Amino acid sequence: MDDIQVATPTASLSNFNTQAPSLQVIRRNGAAVAFDPEKISIAMSKAFLAVEHGQAGSSRMRELVATLTQQVVAALMRRLPAGGAVHIEDIQDQVELALMRSGEHDVARAYVLYREKRSAERAAQPHDAPQLHIIINGKREALSLAKLTEMVAEACLFLGNAVNPKTVVEQAVRDCYDGMPFNEVRRALILSSRSLIEREPAYNYVTARLLLDLIRAEVLGEDVNHAAMQTRYAEYFPQYIKTGIEAGLLDKRLAQFDLEKMGRAFDANRDFQFGYLGLQTLYDRYFLHIEERRIELPQIFFMRVAMGLAINEIDRENRAIEFYNVLSTFDFMSSTPTLFNSGTLHSQLSSCYLTTVSDDLDGIYQAIKENALLQKYAGGLGNDWTPVRALGSRIKGTNGKSQGVIPFLKVVNDTAVAVNQGGKRKGAVCAYLETWHLDIEEFLDLRKNTGDDRRRTHDMNTAHWIPDLFMQRVNENGEWTLFSPSDVPDLHDKFGKAFESTYVEYERQADRGEIALFKRVSATQMWRKMLSMLFETGHPWITFKDPCNIRSPQQHVGVVHSSNLCTEITLNTSATEIAVCNLGSVNLMAHLKEENGELVLDQAKLKATINVAMRMLDNVVDINFYAVGHARNSNYRHRPVGLGIMGFQDMLHALRIPYASQQAVEIADRTMEAICYNAYLASSNLAEERGAYSSFKGSLWDQGILPLDTLNLLSEARGGNVEVDRSSTLDWDALRAHIQSVGMRNSNCVAIAPTATISNIVGVAASIEPEYQNLYVKSNLSGEFTVVNEGLVAELKALDMWDEVMIADIKYYDGSVKAIDRIPAEIKALYATAFEVDPTWLVEAAARRQKWIDQAQSLNLYFAVPSGKKLNDTYMLAWQRGLKTTYYLRSLGATAAEKSTGSGGELNAVSSSAPEASPEEAPKQCLIDDPGCESCQ
Known part of the structure; x- marks a missing residue:
């Protein structure tokens, strides 16, 4: 092919160089050259000519080459939206893929054979690997593979033999070029590790830790390994507070805390809990920055949020440490507005x-x-x-x-x-x-x-x-x-x-x-x-x-006229009152313990977490910045909060209970009973300490009517048309008496929000959602991330079934295991995806939760094959079961599942410029992480 002269369709490529980000191509000798889309076009044209024998001028060939070249360039730009370096082999892989997808199999074959021939020729020539150099602190020095391996080995700590530092380094070095800045070498390591996640989920944590190294270097201005971070956190913290206040980012009152005491409370090991998506999300959207340079690290971020929530507490240091501990251990997570703004000059913390x-x-x-x-x-x-x-x-x-x-x-x-x-x-x-x-x-x-x-x-x-x-x-x-x-x-x-x-x-x-x-x-x-x-x-x-x-406890002082953006809030509104709600969610996966050889809900830990969480949520009412007077007056008067849950699907997996089962319905019932009982008790205890909310008198709480009792009120109003199990296991009579004796601090306490973003941070399934897919690329405002069901992988490994063929099969079936014959039926049922779970089961589980909840829940319903009858039956059932609200209807029919190889990909940037579905496509997309959901959590 090298001997053929080709007239390439360069006119159609004229806008690539101006539109494309700054890309460099790494040649096989380690040298970096500027990216030139025309070379892709020339290579493709040669492949076509080798097959079509002289039809160089055909308009069909010229148009097809231009189109395929655009596809290749677009794929590279998606991988590296902010620019960067790409290896020549990766570009050739994309060319090969584009030819195959276009149906030009003969041309693709010719291109593959040519690549193999050139590879054999190169292998036959004796050569020494060139010594690569990097730029670090403005100085040029030799790239040390031993240093890179040491960095990756630290990122692999406690992850066992499933991960291999050498594999990450070898793949990353291939993408390095001579004179590469060291930060770009770090990014190459991250991308290398990221590409391995679909084969081994443990690389999710390796990738996060390599990203953490990059963040530490940015924030601290130097390379600091994990072992030194316990000391560095304490040392840097006072400087962070001073810098943040001087930059007009932090509330000056944070400097009044005992910063030495706060510094001793940091636990650097909690940095290792993050998965890649969680840490990248925090970095891009939550960490405070000055002119795009971050000044926060993960534990400092959590401490800033905690101190902001404790700013009015009498024993503020100990309360802040208490709040920090539930946040940084992922036991509980405040909603996005609280995480954004707590401790800052604009403390708008309500959701x-x-x-x-x-x-x-x-x-x-x-x-x-x-x-x-x-x-x-x-x-x-x-x-x-x-x-x-x-x-x-x-x-x-x-x-x-x-x-x-x-x-x-x-x-x-x-x-x-x-x-x-x-x-x-x-x-x-x-x-x-x-x-x-x-x-x-x-x-x-x-x-x-x-x-x-x-x-x-x-x-x-x-x-x-x-x-x-x-x-x-x-x-x-x-x-x-x-x-x-x-x-x-x-x-x-x-x-x-x-x-x-x-x-x-x-x-x-x-x-x-x-x-x-x-x-x-x-x-x-x-x-x-x-x-x-x-x-x-x-x-x-x-x-x-x-x-x-x-069923509203506040019907004595108003009417609920609507829900909120995500349909979980049910509070009174009027011409003089704007209802406000503050959200946060308990991570169910963090509250399981082994007892007599079985996993059970840790009731003692759950109670302790909810006590702290309810105090944090109640504090928001007084700390919050209110842009509108009607909102401030309403919130001070009624003090509603919305404690929710996340990780319900993960808990079912851990307990080995399929979502589509009566057992799951019972777990939903008992779990929500425990959550609500402890939330109402915590609010009543706060009332005993701080006083009841001002409109408590005359409320259903005051009358001794708890949410479970209101099912009877609804049934009476409907003439008996509320079919919900009324069983309970906890001492609700004692709680009822306690509330009537001392009151409630909050008019409303519980609401299950979508938790789209905070569940990403924590690394668990969103809210009460069933599993979307077991292996897929999540595309949302957070970029693109490979998501693998770790539990499923562990099960298949135990059966010696996790291999390249299994990965390919699961991708072929869009993350489902249902059609893979060799997987046991028990595992298929346990890891059924959202569209494989009949929506009736979602409604039944939601009805059991709703009987305990004083507000509502964001309930998405999934229909694999929608029909008028199925929609009617499901939504009618939701009404008959006494549900207050439903949320999105999600249909499989309009879903385009990407069968991605998961290899390569950009170092994700979480920004509002990420591609989004069109308005009519969005509801039918099966991604839980849509922009609307995120406004709550």
Whole structure:
């Protein structure tokens, strides 16, 4: 091929050099040269000519070569978005892959044979390996393989024989070139280790520790090995506090702590808990920085958060150390806004804000302004738009007609895009509308890609707020009447029997001609349209008004008019109160212990963790920065918090219980009973110490009615239509008496949020989610990361089944083991993925949790093969079981699972510029880590 002269289609490549990041190609002799896409085009053209014999000028060949070259360059840019070095062999691998994928098998064969010939020629020539040099501290010195091996060996500590430092070093050195900066050598080690994760999950921790070396060098300004970090943490900490305060990043009050005492509390060994995704996420999005240079290390980050939460405590040092210990051991993790801002000058620590929008221009634009202010500091929003009059309603002031809710929602959508969350992630909001609102049909279409784009909201979420009466009409195949709230203003604040009687009376008035603006529809047809749009666009979500209100402990002082962005918060809102909730989650995997040869939930440790966690969450109420006065007043008055869980799927794996089983439902029940019992007890103990929240009198707590008891209230309101097991194992009577005696510190205590990002940090399955896949590349705001189910790998290793063939099979089946015949049925059931678990099991487990929870839970439902009947049956079951809310409907049909080799890849950068799915694609993507979820946790 070398003898052929080729006219290459360079015109189509003219934009590559300007668009591509700064890339260098490492030649086989270690020299680095500038990346030139035209050479890829020439190589491909030669391969085509070797097969097509002289058709160099054919337009087909020229166009195909240009297209394939673009694909290769795009693949390299995805791997190295910020620039870097790539080995010539890697480029040739990508060329070969592009030819195969295009169906040009003969050309690909010719290219492979040519590579093999050249490789044999090189091997036959005697040569000495060149001595590579690196640049370190501005000086040129020889690259020491012994030093690199020593660095990697430290990263392999305590991981056993599964990992091999030599393998990492050999692969990394191949990607090094003469004169390479030492930091780039570190990155080569990270990329080398990362490429091995899919074959051996332990390299996940090796990769994280190599990244940790890079972070230490950046923060401390020198290379420090792990053994020295216990001392260096204590030494650096006072300097960090001083630097952070001088830079205007840290609260000056942190300097008033006994910094020497705080320094002695650091445990550097906890740095070794991180997986790669967790540490990279912290580095890119959470660690404080000055002009892009990080000033925080992992343990300092946790201590900063802990000190910020303890800043008002009397015994603040000991409390901060207590908080630090639960965070740094991954027993409990605060939500993202708390991690972002605790201890800083902008202590916006709360996760969720719920608002009600008034039916006038001042109220509407005040609500939009409040959205912007709350989004600025990383708050996720839920807006209740039900009070706003419908399209065609009379406007008294102008004697004109209203344009309805939809145009204002477009403004809300654009505000969420314009005001991002401190530059760290985009704003996120969900609009709620009750099902009787006359604009509900157009509300259903908001996320469609077709129609008038001025009446579409592609960047915000939507949700139904459904009264029980509508569900009853669906079951009866009855009619449903749509009204404008300007004609039926009191429906908004009514629920249960009071709503039903008032609504029926308004229907009579409409029949008598006393209400002119209304519309009659078939309830069943409306329900079908709701489910159809939910499947098609992922919105609006299905949430239920009456369970949220009838079971609310705060119904004596208001009404729950909506949930939040992620559907787990159920708090009262009004024109004068913006509800606020502070979130954090208990890591269930950290609370298992072995007892009599079996794993069980460690009740003593769980109680201790929750006591500390509830104190941290309660402290947020007083420390929090409130951008809006109505939010501050509401939070001080009611003091709600939302303690959640994560790692439920990991716990089931550890206990060897399939998600799709009655055993899993029972575990969900008993686990949530223990979580809620200890949370309510901790809040009551805080009330004894600090005083009850101000609106406690008259609440269901005060009346001795606990969340489990409210199932009877809901059943009574529905006439018995709540089918949930009522069993319990703990002494709820004693707790009930204690609460009535001393009160509650918090009006609400428990809510299960999605935990998308914090579960990545901790390294466990998100929230209550089933396993997405057992082997896949996670693509989200955190870049691309290889995710392997460590438990499955351990099981297959024990059966001597974990090999290259098994890896290829699991990738071929998109992370599923169901179709791999040689895997035992027991393991297939245990490691079934989300779309292999019938959604009925998710609903049943959620119903058992919901009976204990005073708020709600973010519940995604997965449908491998959706059908109208399956959707109807599942969502109807959710209502019958008394669930308060549901979240995304996730469909396998629109999922494009990437069958990646997992080799290579960039050192991930976690940024808001990462590629995202389009609005209509996002709901059908099966990735739990979507931008909306992250606004809660």
